[in-house]
Amino acid sequence: KNWDIWGTYFTENGTYQVTYINEDAKNVIEIKNVGTGENVVLPSLDGLDVTSVDFSDDEKLMRFYAGGSHTPSNLFVYNLETKEQTQLTNVLNSEINGEDLVNAEVIRYKSFDGVEIPAIYYKPHQASADTKVPALVWVHGGPGGQSRQNFSSFIQYLTNHGYAVLAVNNRGSSGYGKTFYQMDDLNHGDKDLKDCVEGKNWLAQQPEIDANKIGIIGGSYGGYMTMAALTYTPEEFAVGVNLFGVTNWVRTLKSIPPWWESFKDALYKELGDPYSADSVRLKEISPLFHTDKVTKPLIVLQGSQDPRVLQVESDEIVAGVKKNGVPVEYVLFEDEGHGFVKKENQIEAYSRVLDFLDLYLKKDKATPIEEGDK
Known part of the structure; x- marks a missing residue:
């Protein structure tokens, strides 16, 4: 299927091209390495979708939000070189059991x-x-x-x-x-x-x-x-x-x-x-x-x-x-x-x-x- 593209931009030094796609009522993000033409493999999170991304000035770190219909989005940082990712927030109210959503x-x-x-x-x-x-x-x-x-x-x-x-x-x-x-x-x-x-x-x-x-x-x-x-x-x-x-x-x-x-x-x-x-x-x-x-x-x-x-x-x-x-x-x-x-x-x-x-x-x-x- 063909989906609407919401926007596309190049990062500060032109290393990456980021494209936002509205795929069946959901954000899908493609990040292309401009030099190689290859798509960057986004970090995989169990049952969550990456909904928005941004890059550090040196383009070595990427911050991203990940969430879904069953959970509000949390903020993560991803190291593009080491592939390490760190979750920075946990926004679901502690009184709510996530499995109830x-x-x-x-x-x-x-x-x-x-x-x-x-x-x-x-x-x-x-x-x-x-x-x-x-x-x-x-x-x-x-x-x-x-x-x-x-x-x-x-x-x-x-x-x-x-x-x-x-x-x-x-x-x-x-x-x-x-x-x-x-x-x-x-x-x-x-x-x-x-x-x-x-x-x-x-x-x-x-x-x-x-x-x-x-x-x-x-x-x-x-x-x-x-x-x-x-x-x-x-x-x-x-x-x-x-x-x-x-x-x-x-x-x-x-x-x-x-x-x-x-x-x-x-x-x-x-x-x-x-x-x-x-x-x-x-x-x-x-x-x-x-x-x-x-x-x-x-x-x-x-x-x-x-x-x-x-x-x-x-x-x-x-x-x-x-x-x-x-x-x-x-x-x-x-x-x-x-x-x-x-x-x-x-x-x-x-x-x-x-x-x-x-x-x-x-x-x-x-x-x-x-x-x-x-």
Whole structure:
């Protein structure tokens, strides 16, 4: 297969050429000795992938990060002459047993029209045909992002608590060539959403999955896909987790600040120009105008300081869905932007999502969570 090259550069004295390749949602690094034309053999680490490298000025030492979907990356130093390697960090929290973490696997499934969709599957250790587990379809940000085979504390947290996660790279994702990347242009909320539904269908066919307990989760564009799923395919997913998702494309595309001009041009090309006839379609694909269709439980998480997806997006979607008498929870962080970076807020966000899933997807809890309870 041919994969995207992310970048290539020569080291200080021109001894080595380093190339980063995005191979099936994973960093693969090739280091070529320019003089001999041979590739340098990278140090092998049991079950870990070298994800980034750098060289000392004299080019005798190489530092590298190595990790995987089942472990955060650690820093190593490698002596190119003696082939000695030294691990400098051990970043996994000492309270966590590394064997409890799950190694993801790349799977592929056919979508409704035969297009092959890559996805990354996290299966809880305890999941089996005898012990079926609930599951989530995870949609990345973007549009045009990519779920990758790297460590996600949030996904591992969910998997550790008994939820299988399928991170889908629906059409329009990067990393699989230009044709695939452009497949969702001016088509959001349609074929990309159908890819997510087909991901749910793939999960439902796995013997270890409880087919009636599959939800959808995502942030930013993934949050939009969550709301699109609950709105336009209201019977497909049992619950939705919307992390700061776009719900009114007209407003979001009009509110892009001037310092994101190049970003704006790319989004207009992909989604449409809200100041043109495209606005009709943009309104049609915006869940905010169709909240009366939502019937399944929803949790929305939002940062007040988010410049990209304004708080009003989440305020209004919560108000709209509540009118249907559907269970809705809203978690607002006053001190966060587009994504939650403060550790205490991450802990609260993950915990609130887990409580919501345990109640409405796994249906483990006896008493419902009261509005406003932490």
